[in-house]
Amino acid sequence: MSINAEPLRKILELEHKKGYLDSAVIGGLDRFLHKWTGQAIESITNRQLLQSFHKLHLVDANYASLTKEQRKQWAHSVLALLAELELMPQEKGKAKLPQESVTPPKIRRAPAAGRPSLAARQQATESLDSPITAVRGISSNLVAKFNRLGVKTVRDLLYFFPHRHLDYSQRKFISQLVEGEEQTIIAHVWQAHEIMLGGRRSTEAIVGDETGNVRVVWFNNPYLVKTLRTNTRVVISGRVSLYKGRHVFESPEWELAEDKELVHTGRLVPVYPLTQGLRSRQVRQIMKRTVDQWAWQLDDFLPEELKQRCHLLDLPQAISQAHYPEDEALKVKARVRLAFDELILLQLGVLSQKRDWQESQPGNPIGVDTRLLAVFLNSLPFELTMAQHRVIEELLADLQKSRPMSRLLQGEVGSGKTVVAMAALLVAAANGYQGAFMAPTEILAEQHFTSVCHLLSRAGKQETEEDYLRSYSGLSSRPLTVALLIGDIKGVKKQKLQQYILNGDIDIVIGTHALIQKGVEFCRLGLVVVDEQHRFGVTQRSALRQKGFNPHVLVMTATPIPRTLALTLYGDLDLSVIDQLPPGRQAVKTKWLKPMQRESAHAFIRRQVASGRQAFIVCPFVEESETIQAKAAVAEYERLSREVFPDLRLGLLHGRMPSVEKDRAMRRFRAGELDILVSTPVVEVGIDVPNATVMLVESADRFGLSQLHQFRGRVGRGQEQSYCLLLAENPSDIARQRLDIIEQIRDGFQLAEEDLKLRGPGEFFGTRQSGLPDLRMAKLSDVALLELARSEAIRLFEKDPTLDKPEHHLLAKELARVWQKGTAEWS
Ligand code: ADP
Numbered sequence: 001m002s003i004n005a006e007p008l009r010k011i012l013e014l015e016h017k018k019g020y021l022d023s024a025v026i027g028g029l030d031r032f033l034h035k036w037t038g039q040a041i042e043s044i045t046n047r048q049l050l051q052s053f054h055k056l057h058l059v060d061a062n063y064a065s066l067t068k069e070q071r072k073q074w075a076h077s078v079l080a081l082l083a084e085l086e087l088m089p090q091e092k093g094k095a096k097l098p099q100e101s102v103t104p105p106k107i108r109r110a111p112a113a114g115r116p117s118l119a120a121r122q123q124a125t126e127s128l129d130s131p132i133t134a135v136r137g138i139s140s141n142l143v144a145k146f147n148r149l150g151v152k153t154v155r156d157l158l159y160f161f162p163h164r165h166l167d168y169s170q171r172k173f174i175s176q177l178v179e180g181e182e183q184t185i186i187a188h189v190w191q192a193h194e195i196m197l198g199g200r201r202s203t204e205a206i207v208g209d210e211t212g213n214v215r216v217v218w219f220n221n222p223y224l225v226k227t228l229r230t231n232t233r234v235v236i237s238g239r240v241s242l243y244k245g246r247h248v249f250e251s252p253e254w255e256l257a258e259d260k261e262l263v264h265t266g267r268l269v270p271v272y273p274l275t276q277g278l279r280s281r282q283v284r285q286i287m288k289r290t291v292d293q294w295a296w297q298l299d300d301f302l303p304e305e306l307k308q309r310c311h312l313l314d315l316p317q318a319i320s321q322a323h324y325p326e327d328e329a330l331k332v333k334a335r336v337r338l339a340f341d342e343l344i345l346l347q348l349g350v351l352s353q354k355r356d357w358q359e360s361q362p363g364n365p366i367g368v369d370t371r372l373l374a375v376f377l378n379s380l381p382f383e384l385t386m387a388q389h390r391v392i393e394e395l396l397a398d399l400q401k402s403r404p405m406s407r408l409l410q411g412e413v414g415s416g417k418t419v420v421a422m423a424a425l426l427v428a429a430a431n432g433y434q435g436a437f438m439a440p441t442e443i444l445a446e447q448h449f450t451s452v453c454h455l456l457s458r459a460g461k462q463e464t465e466e467d468y469l470r471s472y473s474g475l476s477s478r479p480l481t482v483a484l485l486i487g488d489i490k491g492v493k494k495q496k497l498q499q500y501i502l503n504g505d506i507d508i509v510i511g512t513h514a515l516i517q518k519g520v521e522f523c524r525l526g527l528v529v530v531d532e533q534h535r536f537g538v539t540q541r542s543a544l545r546q547k548g549f550n551p552h553v554l555v556m557t558a559t560p561i562p563r564t565l566a567l568t569l570y571g572d573l574d575l576s577v578i579d580q581l582p583p584g585r586q587a588v589k590t591k592w593l594k595p596m597q598r599e600s601a602h603a604f605i606r607r608q609v610a611s612g613r614q615a616f617i618v619c620p621f622v623e624e625s626e627t628i629q630a631k632a633a634v635a636e637y638e639r640l641s642r643e644v645f646p647d648l649r650l651g652l653l654h655g656r657m658p659s660v661e662k663d664r665a666m667r668r669f670r671a672g673e674l675d676i677l678v679s680t681p682v683v684e685v686g687i688d689v690p691n692a693t694v695m696l697v698e699s700a701d702r703f704g705l706s707q708l709h710q711f712r713g714r715v716g717r718g719q720e721q722s723y724c725l726l727l728a729e730n731p732s733d734i735a736r737q738r739l740d741i742i743e744q745i746r747d748g749f750q751l752a753e754e755d756l757k758l759r760g761p762g763e764f765f766g767t768r769q770s771g772l773p774d775l776r777m778a779k780l781s782d783v784a785l786l787e788l789a790r791s792e793a794i795r796l797f798e799k800d801p802t803l804d805k806p807e808h809h810l811l812a813k814e815l816a817r818v819w820q821k822g823t824a825e826w827s
């Protein structure tokens with residue numbers, strides 16, 4: 001096997017660039033040499049090669065003590081020797097390590113005259129994008145296990161970060177050991193033997209240093225006896241406990257104190273996510289090897305000048321420190337650099353998307369027919385809030401521009417976003433454009449259809465009424481047509497609707513994802529409204545943009561996001577906020593109940609019903625498919641009807657019901673013909689029944705904060721005091737925290753902040769589904785970093801929007817790589 005000289009070459013080249021200050025590697029070059037040489041030697045099987053290698057005297061170079069001039073000469077001679085070494089003929093079949101035989105054959109360099117070109121060198125060695133078998137010690141049977149953790153290539157492995165680190169850096173003498181703390185000792189083995197502990201074969205050892213002896217046991221592991229021969233030096237890290245008045249280490253981490261760097265003990269030791277068949281010691285070892293062997297080969301894609309301005313670590317260092325930090329401070333710096341990378345790449349991608357979209361095709365300026373708008377607004381049964389007025393103005397201003405609107409509308413649950421969106425859709429329709437309104441669920445689409453039709457029938461005169469199609473006259477020069485298009489509508493009806501949409505006979509289409517499926521073509525789609533954004537990803541949004549000609553897009557969300565974060569994650573969207581609730585809304589009283597209080601919750605519902613109110617009951621949460629959820633809902637509905645509320649009128653709502661039935665249940669509940677609506681979590685979004693005053697959520701511990709807030713938002717819409725009752729069988733610590741928070745905090749923004757703290761942005765936004773690149777290192781507490789990444793991204797974008805400058809070449813490549821992984825939209 002040949003040596004891989006690339007890491008060393010890179011470091012030396014960097015040293016050269018930095019003026020031989022011994023600053024290319026953290027911890028100094030000598031230390032790196034020590035480490036690298038050890039590994040390189042292991043991989044050389046050719047004796048001649050080995051001899052030449054020893055001539056380099058890398059281990060005892062003592063670089064730190066040389067003058068700059070001496071360093072320069074030394075570096076040059078090493079580079080020259082490395083080049084020679086790489087040209088030496090290879091010997092086959094002498095693989096020293098057993099693993100070698102199971103790894104697939106590797107590409108070998110063809111013998112060439114002179115120093116091989118850079119391209120040839122790269123082709124010859126494995127790259128960071130090679131499968132993980134390129135790492136020594138990863139056999140093909142480990143591949144599947146790593147794949148299960150999402151790790152396929154060497155690069156993935158470098159980015160496979162530990163959850164956390166154990167602090168085993170506190171070295172103690174045996175006489176100094178105290179109970180209960182993580183401590184490390186270095187000691188000699190006096191004696192180790194097998195014993196039975198709790199019926200299991202185990203190892204017991206007595207180890208000592210110059211200050212005393214201590215007993216160590218490893219449960220259920222008799223094999224250590226062989227390794228721990230008398231007089232070997234071991235490093236032991238773990239907690240000490242007291243047994244019969246004496247200190248003992250119980251199953252601590254251990255490793256032999258050889259010359260090698262420590263991996264499991266005596267330092268900050270990484271704790272990796274595992275999967276069946278992967279053991280932590282093994283993963284640590286593999287990761288150490290990967291980092292030492294490969295991290296140096298990562299191209300640092302951030303421009304030097306930016307890194308200096310922001311005081312960021314170099315990428316290879318950040319990666320290696322994220323895994324095996326030298327100390328706490330470097331661990332933090334590593335995380336900062338890696339989180340910054342995620343955020344700036346996210347931001348750059350989002351900015352480019354916005355540019356592509358707004359500049360590739362002109363939009364359609366929509367004139368504003370204020371007469372129609374006035375008729376509509378005057379016909380509403382309520383006065384708009386100031387915030388609603390303001391947002392309508394913002395939307396109308398956008399619609400009139402030839403740059404397509406791209407706006408995010410945030411508004412607390414119940415703040416009245418629908419009516420604002422309707423105003424914009426009407427304006428589009430009055431000016432000859434079609435509008436599409438997309439809801440996250442069919443039930444909600446149906447509800448929107450019903451309420452939109454209701455509002456329009458107050459403003460104009462209803463002309464036709466079909467199941468899925470209504471038209472109204474008196475609103476503009478011609479009748480205005482509204483249609484509902486959902487998955488349920490099939491066959492001829494569907495074809496007819498699609499034909500109407502294509503002909504331009506329908507002005508406003510309300511629907512779900514079905515709207516962006518193939519087959520639905522618009523005639524002149526001018527405005528798209530997407531309700532409850534967190535269910536819609538970037539990719540879905542972009543599919544809409546391709547319908548017709550570059551429509552204006554309004555995305556609405558009731559999950560408020562702190563502004564900086566919104567700007568980063570939805571940087572392609574402008575922001576409007578409805579920060580005011582309609583007058584008269586009451587705060588919903590929220591209570592987290594113990595399981596034994598379920599009966600009193602039911603009694604409470606009964607009392608509310610007796611005084612003319614209604615209630616929602618959200619079924620026990622089953623995580624599986626919608627079909628299974630539906631089954632559970634049916635069972636719960638039957639149980640409640642039979643055993644708990646036999647005298648009350650119960651209705652059932654779940655996603656698998658045919659839409660006529662759903663519609664009927666909703667209609668009856670809204671009309672007050674049902675007292676209690678038993679439902680799957682589909683009620684979470686949007687449903688609006690002002691007379692409902694109780695929301696009882698079963699398995700409340702299984703929902704996130706924003707979901708719970710959504711449930712709670714279903715009540716408190718009328719004048720009556722409303723209640724949200726949360727039942728949790730067996731909440732975990734984090735679920736308890738959530739329940740405490742939701743009990744205390746009413747404000748959606750504040751809740752979102754708390755939610756982010758508990759979950760981290762990746763999970764919070766479901767970035768995986770939304771097509772955005774992963775955020776693994778970035779956290780909400782990084783507000784300053786978010787702002788930094790954003791301002792740096794904007795600065796870059798202004799200077800070099802297409803990242804064509806040579807110094808941005810690597811960055812452009814990384815951007816394409818990261819985004820292409822996340823979404824098909826980016827190319
Ligand atoms: P959300 O923002 O959660 O989507 P909706 O648009 O569903 O809220 O509105 C919630 C309820 O408030 C609806 O019944 C709607 O008709 C009503 N509403 C909207 N605006 C006002 C207002 N300005 N005054 C009173 N009620 C309003």
Ligand code: MG
Binds near residue numbers: 417418531686
């Ligand atoms: Mg809504």
